[in-house]
Amino acid sequence: MAQAGATTTDTAQQAHPRRWWALAALAASVLVLGLDSTVLNVALPSMATALGADNGDLQWIVDGYVVVFAAALVPAGLLGDRFGRKRLIVAGLALFGTASLLGVFAGSVGEVIAARAAMGAGAALVTPLSMSILPSVFPPEERSKAIGVWAAATALGLPLGPIVGGALLEHFWWGSVFLMNVPLVVAAIVAATLWLPESRDPAAKKIDPVTSVLAAGGLAVLVFGANEAARRGWTDLVVLGGIAAGLALIGAVVLRETRRSVAMIDFSLFRNRNFLWGSLAAVVPSFVMVGVLFVLPQRLAAVDGQGAFGTGVRLLPLMGGLLASAGVSAPLVARFGFRGVIPTGMLLLAAGAFLGATGSPSDGYAFTAVWLGIIGFGLGVAMIPGMDAVLATLSPERAGVGSALMQTLEQVAGALGVAMLGSILAGAYTGRLDVSGPANDSVASAVEIAQRTGDPALLAHARDAFVHGMDVVLIACGIAAIVAGALVAAFLPGSKGQGAEQAPAAEAAEDAASGSASETVHA
Incomplete structure (x- = not known):
């Protein structure tokens, strides 16, 4: 065991000669996934019309990806540890690109859901393994910078997705949002093949x-x-x-x-209060974000009359607030501690959601931009320190398992968020809409029928009903943020940055005894 621990230290401190090129390959890989995570939300109204999809279908188009991604994260991490992380990243990118190509030619809701599920499997191979490679190629003094670049590449895809997807949908059909993935994936595969070193853990747990x-x-x-x-x-x-x-x-x-x-799944991590309540602080903002990204593009398209590109541009305040908060969260935690900062972020989330819930169909975009920016800023102030609180409790031997478990929780929250909030939206929408037939399926269907039949009363009624449903969804998001903030304030240890609550001594001794080498083969 002593030898294994020494090997781990030597590997972590050895700087790979092509580490910055390797980082570029990893950044390209996660950028593709970040783009796809938001571009689909812009395409949902177009898909609803072209495929005749109702709210339930749209939920499964989103959740087909998320459920598979969440379920495959831990097995994917173990496969990469055992068979080689570079190899599995390339395989995941190839699967993601092939599934995207299948989505281009999909002609039914079922085919789109199948393609999205396969994309989720490919993404599950890329996400945890791309992060796990960084410690094997960067020395400690450069590792924080490398992780920051990796995280920035992931975040950059969020605002770019709506812009690029919206531009495509202004000129092409909805399948173009899948087609754009293919050349990006090819470029990422080439970069990964050329620049990534191979690494594996010979003592990885079996699936x-x-x-x-x-x-x-x-x-x-x-x-x-x-x-x-x-x-x-x-x-x-x-x-x-x-x-x-x-x-x-x-x-x-x-x-x-x-x-x-x-x-295979280390549930004992939840015995640590920082891990448990830090995970909650990361999960609830994810729940709120997927809810906003599910309802707002539909409102912008069907109620405000925006095209796909205009819808994408109008989502930018959410991403801008998130990126702005990333620069202030660490200093705030250093000064006020996790228990002071995270509940503040939750309050900002709730304030933005409750403000948005006062909206009406006649609101101008300036009002939407204000509450959307507040939500984005609250996301970063709550979620980033929540992740810090989790990572502060993990020893090097458990960092991969703990990170994968936290990512799984976030994806489950996203899937259930779309499902539950989508159900709330559908119930509030149909309960307010006093008509029957296809107009009840979705606001996109109602708008299409009203425009085709020249029925301005139905158009106004459908838009009013959808905004009412969206307001109810935002109220639910705000309540979830308030409850989570109160729980974090009550139970998360009042720690600051490096002073986070450490694992018990027995757990640390167990980690040291079970630590294993991470064998790195430089390509």
């Missing part, structure tokens, strides 16, 4: 097929039940049965993993 199947099945069934609530209502037996079955499968995963001597 447990039973746990993997139970986790994936539980997530899929749980989200299915929540999605069906939009059509059937929350008291329907299919909905209740789906939710109960999903929770039972996830409960079986927890029970199985906590009883195994060598667990």
